[in-house]
Amino acid sequence: MSDLNDLYQEVILDHNRRPRNFHPIADASHTAEGFNPLCGDRLTLYLKIDGDRIVDVSFEGAGCAISKASASLMTDALKGRTVADARALFERFHRMVTTPPDEPVEELGKLSALAGVREFPVRVKCASLAWHTFKAALTHEQKTSTE
Amino acid sequence: MTAIAGSERPGLQALDVIRLRTDFPILARTVHGKPLVYLDNAATTQKPRVVLETLASYYTDINANVHRGVHELSGRATDAYEASRERVRAFFGAASTQEIIFTRNATEGVNLVAYSFVKPRLRAGDEILITAMEHHSNIVPWQLACEGTGATLKVAPIDDRGALILDEFERMLTPRTRIAAVTHMSNALGTITPVADIVRLAHANGVPVLIDASQAAYHMPVDVRALDCDFLVATGHKLYGPTGIGVLFGKASHLETMPPFLGGGDMIGSVTFERSTWNALPYKFEAGTPNIAGAIGLHAALDYIEGVGFEAIALHERELLEYGTGVLESIEGVRLIGTAPRKASILSFVMDGIHPHDIGTIVDREGVAIRTGHHCAQPVMERFGIPATARASLAMYNTREELDALGRALRKVREVFV
Numbered sequence: 393m394s395d396l397n398d399l400y401q402e403v404i405l406d407h408n409r410r411p412r413n414f415h416p417i418a419d420a421s422h423t424a425e426g427f428n429p430l431c432g433d434r435l436t437l438y439l440k441i442d443g444d445r446i447v448d449v450s451f452e453g454a455g456c457a458i459s460k461a462s463a464s465l466m467t468d469a470l471k472g473r474t475v476a477d478a479r480a481l482f483e484r485f486h487r488m489v490t491t492p493p494d495e496p497v498e499e500l501g502k503l504s505a506l507a508g509v510r511e512f513p514v515r516v517k518c519a520s521l522a523w524h525t526f527k528a529a530l531t532h533e534q535k536t537s538t539e
Numbered sequence: 540m541t542a543i544a545g546s547e548r549p550g551l552q553a554l555d556v557i558r559l560r561t562d563f564p565i566l567a568r569t570v571h572g573k574p575l576v577y578l579d580n581a582a583t584t585q586k587p588r589v590v591l592e593t594l595a596s597y598y599t600d601i602n603a604n605v606h607r608g609v610h611e612l613s614g615r616a617t618d619a620y621e622a623s624r625e626r627v628r629a630f631f632g633a634a635s636t637q638e639i640i641f642t643r644n645a646t647e648g649v650n651l652v653a654y655s656f657v658k659p660r661l662r663a664g665d666e667i668l669i670t671a672m673e674h675h676s677n678i679v680p681w682q683l684a685c686e687g688t689g690a691t692l693k694v695a696p697i698d699d700r701g702a703l704i705l706d707e708f709e710r711m712l713t714p715r716t717r718i719a720a721v722t723h724m725s726n727a728l729g730t731i732t733p734v735a736d737i738v739r740l741a742h743a744n745g746v747p748v749l750i751d752a753s754q755a756a757y758h759m760p761v762d763v764r765a766l767d768c769d770f771l772v773a774t775g776h777k778l779y780g781p782t783g784i785g786v787l788f789g790k791a792s793h794l795e796t797m798p799p800f801l802g803g804g805d806m807i808g809s810v811t812f813e814r815s816t817w818n819a820l821p822y823k824f825e826a827g828t829p830n831i832a833g834a835i836g837l838h839a840a841l842d843y844i845e846g847v848g849f850e851a852i853a854l855h856e857r858e859l860l861e862y863g864t865g866v867l868e869s870i871e872g873v874r875l876i877g878t879a880p881r882k883a884s885i886l887s888f889v890m891d892g893i894h895p896h897d898i899g900t901i902v903d904r905e906g907v908a909i910r911t912g913h914h915c916a917q918p919v920m921e922r923f924g925i926p927a928t929a930r931a932s933l934a935m936y937n938t939r940e941e942l943d944a945l946g947r948a949l950r951k952v953r954e955v956f957v
């Protein structure tokens with residue numbers, strides 16, 4: 393069960409049960425929809441960007457615990473950052489979840505809870521869906537997919 | 540095979556599953572350090588050793604192209620390939636091997652009928668009738684056929700248990716219906732459809748019928764002449780055979796009128812740069828080098844199935860389905876999706892507050908392989924208002940102990956989440 397405990401950590405289960413920033417933003421400046429056809433995960437991401445700063449971010453949707461918790465943790469992590477900083481965080485997160493499980497990874501605060509997904513290669517897409525949707529929202533792509 | 544006490548029907552030999560399992564090498568392996576519990580048979584079945592050995596011996600002893608050479612090996616490969624066609628004919632009860640076309644899979648068979656039989660006949664206002672429980676492979680080819688013709692796809696509804704509403708199906712047969720394409724058994728729900736009634740009602744309205752037997756064919760005998768269907772598709776890898784080999788049955792009277800689906804070698808009578816003529820049935824529909832090894836492997840698989848016998852298989856699988864239903868119903872928060880009065884070998888379910896994908900990952904760590912997702916049947920998921928289900932699907936080699944293992948794994952899922 394040790395791998396499973398790495399994957400389904402308490403922080404993941406908590407964000408799955410009580411997702412943060414789980415609502416639409418009426419005056420969002422950017423939105424995008426993300427879809428994982430493999431498991432049917434679907435989310436809508438809302439961004440409110442003022443100048444070069446993300447002043448608000450939220451999401452809605454349905455999905456597995458990993459995708460929902462990842463989206464919830466991401467919205468917490470992005471709020472208040474500059475766009476450039478947020479893009480850099482995308483790269484750091486992406487590196488964390490795609491590094492082989494036996495290699496060390498950068499500490500990313502609460503986002504590190506998702507490092508356990510590395511033991512479950514088919515679930516990496518679930519963890520990255522929100523982040524890819526975030527990137528798509530920045531470039532105004534209306535739909536994105538992790539398939 | 541030895542009889543097992545408790546069989547309700549005297550004279551019927553129950554399966555000796557423990558011995559039968561030794562015919563399937565993969566069932567002896569472990570996954571994540573646990574014995575493999577393979578419950579994803581609706582996606583593909585495992586292969587008995589005799590199929591694996593047949594594939595190896597084809598390539599080791601007689602590999603050559605078919606219908607071409609005068610040399611010894613080409614003759615032997617052709618004989619083996621055509622012997623498989625005869626085996627398939629007998630398995631599905633067709634009148635002639637002319638009516639048996641080898642395809643890659645069931646999907647290719649549906650596409651062949653959609654393009655060569657239905658599309659040329661479609662006019663604006665025409666209709667194609669399917670059911671709400673079809674696999675994507677029996678939806679999308681018809682949408683493609685309708686494109687640009689002005690014809691539309693009609694969908695006969697299912698009830699809350701997942702059974703076809705036959706009265707509605709009958710009502711939706713109109714003078715504009717060009718074909719009815721219906722599954723024999725739902726891969727997502729396990730529902731067995733009343734195919735004989737469907738064919739009777741459709742024919743009474745002058746509508747030809749295609750039956751998708753992909754799921755049914757490894758659980759029960761399917762006889763195309765008894766059903767009187769016009770077309771039937773099936774796939775080898777769900778019949779304990781290799782991947783990449785499928786079967787299309789078509790009535791010769793239809794196949795004769797149809798243009799080729801793919802052009803190339805083997806399907807021609809003669810070729811000049813001005814025009815070509817087509818080979819006789821069934822070769823008109825088999826362009827290019829076919830999956831020779833796959834066809835020969837399928838022959839071995841069908842022999843294996845009939846060696847075990849559908850009566851024994853059906854009895855065993857029915858007992859397993861009842862037992863597995865009980866196992867799932869005993870777990871708090873589990874709800875079965877697909878409870879039609881006539882169903883087979885599929886246990887589709889959801890768990891309160893737990894996404895099927897998370898279920899799949901956790902039970903996998905216990906060695907239990909199930910499918911999670913929409914099962915290539917998104918409209919079925921929509922019908923039941925759920926994004927996905929977890930699905931355990933049974934085959935002849937499964938046991939009660941394996942269903943107990945599934946139950947234990949699902950209790951672990953609840954431990955993680957609740």
